Amino acid sequence: xxxxxxAQELVETFTQASTLRRHLGELTRxxxxxxxxxxxxxxxxxxxxxxxxANSHSDVVVATIFVNPLQFGPAxxxxxxxxxxxxxxxxxxxxxxxxxxxxxxxxxxxESLEExxxxxxxxxxxxxxxxxxxxxxxxxxxxVTKLLNIVQPDxxxxxxxxxxxxxVIRKLVRDLQIPVEILGGEIxxxxxxxxxxxxxxxxxxQQREQASAIYRSLQSVAAELRKGSxxxxxxxxxxxxxxxxxxxxxxxxxxxxxxxxxxxxxxxENLVILAAAFLGSTRLIDNQRxxxxxxxxx
Numbered sequence: 227x228x229x230x231x232x233a234q235e236l237v238e239t240f241t242q243a244s245t246l247r248r249h250l251g252e253l254t255r256x257x258x259x260x261x262x263x264x265x266x267x268x269x270x271x272x273x274x275x276x277x278x279x280a281n282s283h284s285d286v287v288v289a290t291i292f293v294n295p296l297q298f299g300p301a302x303x304x305x306x307x308x309x310x311x312x313x314x315x316x317x318x319x320x321x322x323x324x325x326x327x328x329x330x331x332x333x334x335x336x337e338s339l340e341e342x343x344x345x346x347x348x349x350x351x352x353x354x355x356x357x358x359x360x361x362x363x364x365x366x367x368x369x370v371t372k373l374l375n376i377v378q379p380d381x382x383x384x385x386x387x388x389x390x391x392x393x394v395i396r397k398l399v400r401d402l403q404i405p406v407e408i409l410g411g412e413i414x415x416x417x418x419x420x421x422x423x424x425x426x427x428x429x430x431x432q433q434r435e436q437a438s439a440i441y442r443s444l445q446s447v448a449a450e451l452r453k454g455s456x457x458x459x460x461x462x463x464x465x466x467x468x469x470x471x472x473x474x475x476x477x478x479x480x481x482x483x484x485x486x487x488x489x490x491x492x493x494x495e496n497l498v499i500l501a502a503a504f505l506g507s508t509r510l511i512d513n514q515r516x517x518x519x520x521x522x523x524x
Contacts (some may be wrong), residue, residue: 237319239326243376246327250288250377258285262379262406264370267291268308269317272414274423276383277321279411283381289318290327290373295339297365310486319384327377334372345371347382349399350393350487354478354500363394370395376406386410387421389498389513390487413512415441421512428508437505439472443479444499446513451481451499456492469503477502477509482513493521 240246250260261284263276280287291314298304311328318326335342344364351363374382384392396408414422419441420434429437443465450461458481466479482489483498495517502511 236315237323237326239315239328241328241330241333243327243329246288246325247376247378249325250286253286254378259381260284260286260288260377260379262349262373262377262382263287263289263292263298263323264373264382265289265314266293266307266312266424267314268427269314270414270422270424270426272387272411274317274321275414276385277318279323279325279409279446280383282380283383283407283409284379285311286324287322288325288327288379289323289414290329290377292327292334292369292373294334294365294369295331295337296342296344296368297359299359299361302359308424318348320456327373333435333507334369342368344368345398345402346396347398350390350396350397353487355390356481358477358502358509359384363391366391367394367398371398371402371404374399374406379406381407381409383409383411385413386515387413387423387512389500391514393485393487419445420512423510425508429505433505433508436472436474437503437510438476439469440501440503440512443468444512445499447481447499448514448516451497452516454519458492460489465499465501469501474505474510476501477504490507493520 261280263280273424276287277287293307315326331374345367346364347367356363384395386392393417399406399408418435418438420438434510446468447461447465455461462479462481469476480500482498482500483494484498490497497516499514502509
C-alpha cells in the first residue's frame with residue numbers, strides 16, 4: 227500500500243489584484259488590521275524583520291514580491307536580479323506572513339510601461355540615489371502608490387537602510403493623503419556591521435569584509451558628531467577616506483538633516499549620514515541616524 231504524502235502548503239499567494247482585493251476586503255469587514263510589506267524578493271533577514279514588525283502592528287500581513295522594472299535604469303540589469311520565489315515563500319511562511327502578492331508586470335502596468343502615469347516626489351528624492359539612479363524614485367513612488375491602492379493597508383513597513391526611499395514614501399503618503407501609517411524597520415547587519423542587502427550575494431567573503439568599512443566609517447563620523455564636532459564637511463571627507471582606503475569607490479558620502487536631506491548645518495540636531503559606494507560593479511548603500519546636542523563643545 228502506498229501512502230500519498232502531501233507537501234506542506236506554503237503561504238497563500240495571489241497573482242491578480244482583483245482576487246487579492248476580495249480576499250482582503252472580507253478580512254477588513256471582520257475588523258482585521260492589515261499590514262503591507264513590499265519587497266522585490268530574494269529575501270534575507272532584513273526583509274523578514276520587516277514582517278516581524280508588521281505582525282506586531284496588525285492582524286494580517288501581506289507581503290509583495292515584484293521585481294519592479296520602472297525602478298531599474300538603462301545601465302542596471304533587470305534580468306540579472308535574483309528571483310528566488312519558492313525559497314522566499316518558505317521564509318515568509320515561517321515568519322507568519324499571511325499572504326503574498328506575486329503579480330506579473332502586466333498586472334501592475336498593463337500593456338505599456340512607456341505610457342504609464344508616473345508619481346514624482348520632489349525635494350527628498352533629489353540628490354544622492356536620486357542623482358546616481360535617474361528615474362529610480364519615480365519608479366519606486368509609482369509602484370508603491372499602486373500597491374497601496376491595491377492592498378489598502380492600515381500600515382506599511384519599509385526598511386530604513388534605504389533611508390532616502392523611506393522619506394520619499396513618507397512624503398508621498400502625506401502629500402497624496404493616502405490613509406496608511408508608514409513604519410520604518412531598523413537596519414539588520416552582518417556580524418562585521420555590513421548592512422544586509424540582496425546585493426551582498428554578489429560579494430565573496432573577502433569582499434564582504436572590505437564592504438564593512440562603510441559601517442566603520444559611519445560609526446567613526448557619527449561618534450565625532452555626537453561629541454559636538456561642527457566640522458561637518460571635514461568629517462564627510464574623513465568618512466570617504468575610510469571607505470577608499472578599504473578599496474571601495476565612494477558614490478556619495480553626506481551628513482544631512484534627517485528630515486529634509488539638505489546638507490547638515492551646525493544648528494541641526496537630528497542628522498543622518500548617507501553613504502553609497504561601489505565594490506567592483508556592486509553598489510552598496512548604508513546610513514547612520516543620530517541626534518546630537520548642538521549646545522555642547524567639540
